[in-house]
Amino acid sequence: MNIDYKLPQEISTTVKTRQKLFQEDRRLIGSGGYTASDVSIIEDAIIALAMGKNVLLKGPTGSGKTKLAETLSNLFSQPMHSINCSVDLDAEALLGYKTIGEQNGKSSIEFVEGPVIQAMKKGHLLYIDEINMAKPETLPILNGVLDYRRMITNPFTGEVVKANESFGVIAAINEGYVGTVPLNEALKNRFVVIEVPYIEGDTLKTVISQQSKLVDEKLIKLFVSLSKDLLVQVQNGQISEEAASIRALLDACDLAVYLPAKRAIQRGIIDKLEDERERSAIKNIAETLFE
Ligand SMILES: Nc1ncnc2c1ncn2[C@@H]1O[C@H](COP(=O)(O)OP(=O)(O)OP(=O)(O)O)[C@@H](O)[C@H]1O
Structure with a gap:
C-alpha cells in the first residue's frame, strides 16, 4: 500500500x-x-x-x-x-x-x-x-x-x-x-x-458507494442527508449516538437496493433501537426525505 x-x-x-x-x-x-x-x-x-x-x-x-x-x-x-x-x-x-x-x-x-x-x-x-x-x-x-x-x-x-x-x-x-x-x-x-467521529458529506458518499451495494446516485444522496439529519438529532439529544452508526446506515443502503427506502431504514436502522421516542423521531426524518 x-x-x-x-x-x-x-x-x-x-x-x-x-x-x-x-x-x-x-x-x-x-x-x-x-x-x-x-x-x-x-x-x-x-x-x-x-x-x-x-x-x-x-x-x-x-x-x-x-x-x-x-x-x-x-x-x-x-x-x-x-x-x-x-x-x-x-x-x-x-x-x-x-x-x-x-x-x-x-x-x-x-x-x-x-x-x-x-x-x-x-x-x-x-x-x-x-x-x-x-x-x-x-x-x-x-x-x-x-x-x-x-x-x-x-x-x-x-x-x-x-x-x-x-x-x-x-x-x-x-x-x-x-x-x-x-x-x-x-x-x-x-x-x-x-x-474517530462519524463521517459525513462527500466522505460518507464515497464510503456508501464503495461498501454498499446501492448504486442509485439519487438514493445515495438521500441517505447522506438522512445521516446528516440523524447527527443533528444526536447533537440535540433527541436520539442516541448509535442511531447514526455508519454500520446501520450501510445496512439500510444495502436493503434499499431491493426494498423501498423507508422499509430499508426501518429494518436497517430503526428496528435496532428500543426507545419508542427515538424510533418515531427517525421515522419522521425518513418520511420527510424519502417518498
Ligand atoms: N470512515 C470510514 N471509512 C470506511 N468505512 C467505514 C468508515 N466508517 C464506518 N465504516 C464502515 O462501517 C462499518 C462499521 O465500522 P467498524 O466496524 O470499523 O466500526 P467500529 O467503530 O469498530 O464499531 P464498534 O464500536 O461497534 O466495534 C464497517 O462496514 C466499516 O467498513
Missing part, C-alpha cells in the same frame, strides 16, 4: 521498513479501507504508532474504529492480533493457556500463546476492541506491556516476555455505551487518544 499522507521523513522510513519486515507474513492483515473526513486522524495514528506509542481510538459504535485499525495494519504491512473485550475476559484470553499435548508419543503440558504474547514476540500489532468492556481488574495485567517496559512475566509459565521492537498496540473505546465503564485513568494515560 502506498503512503500518500503528509508524514515526516523519519516516519515514512519507519513505515517502509516495517512494510519490508512483514512482507512475508501477510495472513493476518485485514482488508483496509478507512476513509477519513479529516486526514489528520490517519496521519496522527501512523505517527504515534511509528514512534512506538499505544493508540486509543475513541468513537461511537460503527464509526470505523476497527476499519481504521485494519487500515493501519495494512499500511505498516503488519499483521494484527485482536482481542474482543467483555466482562468474561480473563488472563488466559489475553496471554494463553496450558493444554496437554503429545511429543514423541509422550503427553506433556504445553502452553498455547494468546494474542498478547504472540503479538509481542512477533512484533505484530495488537488490537484491543471495546477495551472499556473488560472488568477493571483484568487489564492491569497489561500495564507493563503498555508502558515503556514493553514486557510481561507470563504468570502461567514464568517466562519473561520482552516485546519485539515493532510491536504496537491499538485499542478502541466507545464511551458512554451501555455496559461500558469509563476507562481507568492509569490505563488511558498509557495511550495517545484519537477521536
Whole structure:
C-alpha cells in the first residue's frame, strides 16, 4: 500500500521498513479501507504508532474504529492480533493457556500463546476492541506491556516476555455505551487518544458507494442527508449516538437496493433501537426525505 499522507521523513522510513519486515507474513492483515473526513486522524495514528506509542481510538459504535485499525495494519504491512473485550475476559484470553499435548508419543503440558504474547514476540500489532468492556481488574495485567517496559512475566509459565521492537498496540473505546465503564485513568494515560467521529458529506458518499451495494446516485444522496439529519438529532439529544452508526446506515443502503427506502431504514436502522421516542423521531426524518 502506498503512503500518500503528509508524514515526516523519519516516519515514512519507519513505515517502509516495517512494510519490508512483514512482507512475508501477510495472513493476518485485514482488508483496509478507512476513509477519513479529516486526514489528520490517519496521519496522527501512523505517527504515534511509528514512534512506538499505544493508540486509543475513541468513537461511537460503527464509526470505523476497527476499519481504521485494519487500515493501519495494512499500511505498516503488519499483521494484527485482536482481542474482543467483555466482562468474561480473563488472563488466559489475553496471554494463553496450558493444554496437554503429545511429543514423541509422550503427553506433556504445553502452553498455547494468546494474542498478547504472540503479538509481542512477533512484533505484530495488537488490537484491543471495546477495551472499556473488560472488568477493571483484568487489564492491569497489561500495564507493563503498555508502558515503556514493553514486557510481561507470563504468570502461567514464568517466562519473561520482552516485546519485539515493532510491536504496537491499538485499542478502541466507545464511551458512554451501555455496559461500558469509563476507562481507568492509569490505563488511558498509557495511550495517545484519537477521536474517530462519524463521517459525513462527500466522505460518507464515497464510503456508501464503495461498501454498499446501492448504486442509485439519487438514493445515495438521500441517505447522506438522512445521516446528516440523524447527527443533528444526536447533537440535540433527541436520539442516541448509535442511531447514526455508519454500520446501520450501510445496512439500510444495502436493503434499499431491493426494498423501498423507508422499509430499508426501518429494518436497517430503526428496528435496532428500543426507545419508542427515538424510533418515531427517525421515522419522521425518513418520511420527510424519502417518498
Ligand atoms: N470512515 C470510514 N471509512 C470506511 N468505512 C467505514 C468508515 N466508517 C464506518 N465504516 C464502515 O462501517 C462499518 C462499521 O465500522 P467498524 O466496524 O470499523 O466500526 P467500529 O467503530 O469498530 O464499531 P464498534 O464500536 O461497534 O466495534 C464497517 O462496514 C466499516 O467498513
